[in-house]
Amino acid sequence: MFRWLLQxxxxxxxxxxxxxxxxxxxxxxxxxxxxxxxxxxxxxxSLAVTVLGxxxxxxxxxxxxxxxxxxxxxxxxxxxxxxxxxxxxxALVGLRAIIRLDPGARVLDAGCGLGHGLRxxxxxxxxxxxxxxxxxxxxxALCKALCPWATLQRGDMWAVDWAAYDMVYLxxxxxxxxxxxxxxxxxxxxxxxVSLDFEAVGIVPHTELxxxxxxxxxxxxxxxxxxx
Numbered sequence: 436m437f438r439w440l441l442q443x444x445x446x447x448x449x450x451x452x453x454x455x456x457x458x459x460x461x462x463x464x465x466x467x468x469x470x471x472x473x474x475x476x477x478x479x480x481s482l483a484v485t486v487l488g489x490x491x492x493x494x495x496x497x498x499x500x501x502x503x504x505x506x507x508x509x510x511x512x513x514x515x516x517x518x519x520x521x522x523x524x525x526a527l528v529g530l531r532a533i534i535r536l537d538p539g540a541r542v543l544d545a546g547c548g549l550g551h552g553l554r555x556x557x558x559x560x561x562x563x564x565x566x567x568x569x570x571x572x573x574x575x576a577l578c579k580a581l582c583p584w585a586t587l588q589r590g591d592m593w594a595v596d597w598a599a600y601d602m603v604y605l606x607x608x609x610x611x612x613x614x615x616x617x618x619x620x621x622x623x624x625x626x627x628x629v630s631l632d633f634e635a636v637g638i639v640p641h642t643e644l645x646x647x648x649x650x651x652x653x654x655x656x657x658x659x660x661x662x663x
Contacts, residue, residue, distance in 0.1 A: 520606045521551040522631060526646040527559040527604070533642055533654055534627050538562040540601040545592040548574050550582040552604055552631075557584070566600075568592045593618060602627040609633050616659065628655040637662050 536542070540563045544552040547567030556565055566586040569575040575589040588595075593614070597603050598621040605628075607615065612635050619628045627641075630653040634640070639660040644652040 520608075520632075521549070522555045522606055523646060523648055523650070524551070524555055525558060526631060526648070526650060527552075527555040527629070527652070529644050529646070530559050530629065530652070530654070533644065534602065534629075536560050536563050536601060539564055541566060541599060542602045542604065543568065543595070543597065543600045545595070545597075545603055545605040546570075546607065547578055547582075547585075547587070550578040550585070552606060553578070553582045553585045556604060563601075568595050596621070598622050600626065602629060604629045604631075606631040607633060609636075612636065619655070619657070619659065622657045624657050626657045628657070628659075629653070630655075635659075 540560070542556055542560060542563045542565050544550075544556060544565070544567040547553055547569045548571075550567065553565050553567050556563070564586065565582075565584070566588070567578060567582070568588050568590055569578055570589065570591055572589060575587065578585075579587050592605075597618055600622070603619065603622070603626075605615065607630070612630070612633055615628070615630070616635050616638055622628070628635070631646075632650050634651070634653050635655060638655060639662050641654045641656040644654065646652060
């Protein structure tokens with residue numbers, strides 16, 4: 436858009452705000468807040484980086500630092516999964532009315548990030564044995580400091596044996612849900628899968644709850660039933 440406006444003999448001072456407004460206008464097309472933010476802020480950020488890069492004496496390698504930080508937080512092999520999706524603190528309290536877990540029941544937060552999901556699960560099930568798995572070394576270290584009462588392991592959530600758990604909780608993304616459905620088939624009858632925001636398409640949910648801030652909680656009980 437910006438380049439097309441410049442080719443139409445419009446000045447950069449006029450073209451820049453127009454291109455930025457177009458990004459803001461189409462940002463609601465994003466399926467999540469972080470995608471909408473990326474769409475709205477993509478042009479202003481890229482323009483700022485370009486201007487700074489051409490008008491500053493910074494070494495070229497300095498511009499690789501943001502990429503290095505991204506790789507530190509999100510290693511390449513995790514890019515197919517969700518980025519950092521924080522679970523709202525009181526989002527899962529309503530689960531207690533649907534899922535009754537015995538004291539000591541094992542609950543896994545698959546892809547626990549900074550531990551937002553673990554803290555929400557603790558509010559709902561203070562007597563459960565809460566566990567988390569996270570691949571990113573930096574997020575794992577921070578989560579371990581923030582949630583010392585949880586049992587954490589650094590690793591691939593897809594390599595963990597979900598069959599060992601009474602409930603698996605996750606806040607992933609739509610593209611990950613078919614793999615979740617395949618993975619959860621190993622869980623025992625009577626155990627639970629809980630997904631915040633994203634439905635496992637093609638599977639009949641046990642129920643759907645709504646969080647205080649309007650998010651959906653999709654609750655599935657094993658064995659899963661295919662939708663008609």
